[in-house]
Amino acid sequence: MLGVLSFDSVRAERDWPDELTDRLALLSEAFAGALERKRMELALADRLRFQRLLSDLSVRFANVPALDFDQAIHGALRAIVDALGVDRAALLAFPTRGAAGAAWSLDGAADMSNVPGLVIRLQAGEVVRIARPEQLPDGITSMVAVPLRAAGAVLGGLLVATVGAQGAWPDELMEQLHLVGETVANALASAQAEREAGRLRQELAHIGRVSAMGELTASLAHELNQPLTAILNNAEVAQQHLQADAPNLQELREILDDIVADDKRAAEVIQRLRVLLKKGALEHLPLDINDVVGEVAQLVRNDVVLRNVPMTVDLASGLPVVRGDRVQLQQVILNMVLNGLEAMAEPNGHARALVIRTSRSGDAAVRVAVEDAGVGIDTDDLERLFQPLYTTKPEGLGMGLAIARTIIEAHGGHLRGANNAAGGATFQFTLPVAGGRSR
CATH class of the missing domain: 1.10.287 (Helix Hairpins)
Structure with a gap:
């Protein structure tokens, strides 16, 4: 039953013959059909709006850079409020290894996370419903919090609340909250995994620098x-x-x-x-690549002399600025230089020479190349050299070039190696110009 259609006689009593009631019944069926169509249209609109919400959340968090994650979270909370018809929304992320907990809120919802016992209940995987305003921050009349689960772990909680009128939390809305929570949990897990991977990359890069200093x-x-x-x-x-x-x-x-x-x-x-x-956090700052190369050349100056290898530093003028971490880029260049020097450790019939060169690479990138006059690289080894733990050196760890490629790719660039026509090899990398174009 959708409702009731009633007819009244106000001015005088009257009879309701069967013929009239039959016609009124037909009329009520017409109204019922219209109401049913409207109800279905509204239900369809609600489903489409919810599907758009899930799609919007997926797009917001797809490959979002770590620096933009906060902005993506706030945009997601706004979309959740608009689509689900709630008044407040907040997101909690519990502490993980190497990262403190965090909280994001929308429209003054920050105090919701301070509700007594809320965090403990969420960490236990419990859905928390509170409908007593005296247990909630001022102005909030009811609240629901769903745990955010990913890979069997509870990563945080999604909180929504109503202001003013007492909120109703029907089963359909709760199901939607759980689905939204799954999407947000996956995004949170991805962000935490990326943060942990970044921490491990920095640790690995530091080990690489220590190893290079040993050489x-x-x-x-x-x-x-x-x-x-x-x-x-x-x-x-x-x-x-x-x-x-x-x-x-x-x-x-x-x-x-x-x-x-x-x-x-x-x-x-x-x-x-x-x-x-x-050790330190990755810093993407505007850099003059010639300055970075010059500092490495100064660092290896005595080593080159002791090895009796002539070194030429050819720096192109007027190169555009790049963005990157100075220390990590120096590490990559230092690794390339040390590899070139080691390639010339044994006589091979060619005059020893090492060239460090900078140049333009089209309009949107700069190039740094290190050329040696060593024995060259076996064709089968050219790409495998960048694989972790693969090395052609008797005492090598096989991590130097793997770390270097990871660093350059994290800067949006490319690192590769090739043999020279006249002997020896060249390793070079490109970096995008700050802003994508040269100045």
Whole structure:
């Protein structure tokens, strides 16, 4: 039964013969048909609106960058409020390994997460319904919270509430909330997995930098020993001058100036090491790629000399700015340089030479290439070199180029290697220009 159609006589009593009631019955059937069609149209509109909500949520969270996740959450909460006809919405994310808990709210819903016992009940997988306003923050009359589950774990909770009139939570709406919760839970799980993967990538990159520093130990010790030896020699000379009856103050000033300059040289060596060995969050900042390359060239200068390998640094002028993490990009270039030097460790009939070159790559990217005159790379190994744990070095770990490719791809670029026609190999990577185009 959809309803009742009633007829009344106000001015006078009257009879209701069968013929009249039959006609009224036909009329009521017409009304019933119209009401049923309207009810079906409204139900269809509700289903379509809910399907659009699920589709909208899926699109919002598809491949969303970590930096944009908060914005995607707030947009999703707004869509949930509009589609489900509630007044407030909030999302809770429980703490995970390596990440603190978080809360997102819409339209003043932040206090809902402070309801006594709410978090404990959600963590136990319980659907929480509260219809007593005295148990809720001011202005909220009823609330429902559904746990967000993914892969058998409760990651958080989705909270919706009404303001003013007491809210009704029919089974159909609860089913919709559960479906929305599944979509949001998958997005939350994906974001947490990406965050954990990013943390592991940073740890792996740090291990790679430590390993690279180990390969430079001899040259770095030599580079640091030079200014320290000069400081010691100058200090001894200054002591001799001070023992004289009439010390030459001008010479003492010059000696002290030399000591200060050598101290700064030693400090620069240590600072370069600290920068490469430090742990920290990935920073995508505007960079001059020539500066990044120049700093690596300065770092390996002594190692190149000790290996008796001529090094050329060819930096193109007027290159556009890129965005990236300076330390991680230095790590990639350093790995490419060390690989090139190791490729020339044994005589191969070619004159040793190492070239570090920067250039444009079309209008929207810059290129960094490291060319060596070593033995080259077996064709079958060219792509496998980028696979984790694959190495052609007797003492290699097989992680250097794998880490390097991961870093470059995280910057939106590409890393590849190829043999040179005249011998040796070239490894190069490209990075997109900041904003996608050159200035």
